[in-house]
Amino acid sequence: MRMGLAVDASCDLPQAFLRQHGIVVMPIVVKVDNETFLDDRDPAEIQRFIDRQLGSRSHSAQTEPCSVRQVEDLFLERLVLEHDCVFCLTITATRSPIFEHVNRASFAILKSYREVRKQAGVPGPFMMRVIDTRNLFAAEGPATIEAARMIAADETPAAIRERLLYVANHTYGYMLPRDLYYLRARAKKKNDRSVGLVSAMLGSALDIKPILRCYRGDTGPVGKVRGFEPGAQALFDYAARRVRAGLLVPAVCVSYGGDLAVLAQLPGYAGLRTACDECGVQLTEAPMSITGMVNVGEGAVTLGFAAEEHEAQF
Template identity: 80%
Template sequence: MRMGLAIDAACDLSQEFLQKHDIAVMPITVRIDREVFMDDRRPEEIQRFINRRLGNRSHSAETEPCPVEEVQKLFLEKLVLEQDCVFCLTITATRSPINEHVNKASFAILKNYRQARDQAGVPGPFMMRVVDTRNIFAGAAPAIYEATRLIAADEPPAAIRERLTHVANHSYGYMLPRDLYYLRARAKKKNDRSVGLVSAMLGSALDIKPILRCFQGETGPVGKVRGFEQGAEALFGYVTKRVRAGLIVPMVCASYGGDLAVLEHLPGYLELRQACEECGVELMEAPMSITGMVNVGEGAVTVGFAAEDHVAEF
């Protein structure tokens, strides 16, 4: 059975990984004033967004996840012809409607795929399974990474789905933003009350940064530090401890809203890299999606991994 993957663009993964595993990306349209960006994880489009230096204008951006009709088109014109089973992984349904769009599209896809396959001379049935990673940005990476390992091992679809659900329920996504004022402005634009004005004012005045966590679809602060570099050191140090304690999936994803070369110059990152090498864990570096930068600001760091339940200690 030929099995493949499709993800939405807000899942942070390296371009090399996407190409290696032939992973389809469902794009997100981003509009800022009169400018339009197609967030489909292509490096050149991400770089174009960074080069435009839109700054605070970005918080007023309008984002449109891949609509139902476009999901149907992607599957019926391409994926149902190339694969016999596709796992479609999205960022958490609590933060984006893309999971709902894919589920709605699946009804028409499963109803009409036979005609598309018959016309192309492709025999046999087609299956698709929609998986909510219950996380955002780099936090969605562990489930997708695990899916590629299971597909390579030729595991049956039912076993893959069960395992991916388990990984999603144990995936942790941590984020360190640079600009609390930006974060609050964007949250206000989306009617998200997770970042208050007082915290933004205090954070900027004292250079205090929150460390945010997404776990099982819920996002909120789990710590605070003074200064971005101190925050990076605390975050990477914490992830280093989790790596040495053991992970459910042997990978950590670090994404950055800008030039990836910045990562290795942040305090604590080289120690994290060393721990991953010693423990046989892959450390994937990925550019943050345009959608991610629009929502949390450029220069933010997110880190994702899957581990047994634990209490965040910062």
């Protein structure tokens, strides 16, 4: 059976990994003032966004994820011909309509694919499975990496689906923002009350940075540190401890909202890399998607891994 993978553009995995596994990216259109960016994980487009130095203006950006019709077209024009089963992994449904759009499109696709395949001389049925990763940005990575591994191992669609749902329910995503005022402005734009004015003012005045966690679709602070670099140290040290404690998927995914060379220089990152090397854990590094930078601000760090339930300790 020919199995394939599709993710939305907010999934922060390296372009080389996406190409290696033939993973299709469902794009998101981002509009900032009079400029339009196609967020499809293209490194050149991400760099163009960074080079424009849009800064504080980006919080007012409009994002347009793939519509139901665009998802239908992508599948019926291409994926139902190239594959017999496709797993679509999306950003958490609590933060984006992408899961809903893909899920709605799947009904039309599964009704229409037979004639498309028949006309192209492609025999047999087609299956489509939509998985909510229940997480954001780099933390969409562990489920995607596990899906790619299981497809390569020729596991059954049923086994893959069951495993991915388990991984999604045990994935922890963390974010360290640089600018709380930006985060609040973006949250206000989206009617998201998770970052209040008082906390933004306090954080900027004292340079206190929250460590935010997304787990099973719920997002909130789990720690706070004075200063971005000490915050990075605390986050990477914590991730290194989790690596040594054991992960459900041998991978830690990290993204940075800017030049990746900065990520490598942040305090604690070398220690995380050492822990991953010693434990045989894959450490993926990727530039944050344009969508991610628009929502959390440039210069932010996101990190994700899958592990058994535990309490965050910062």
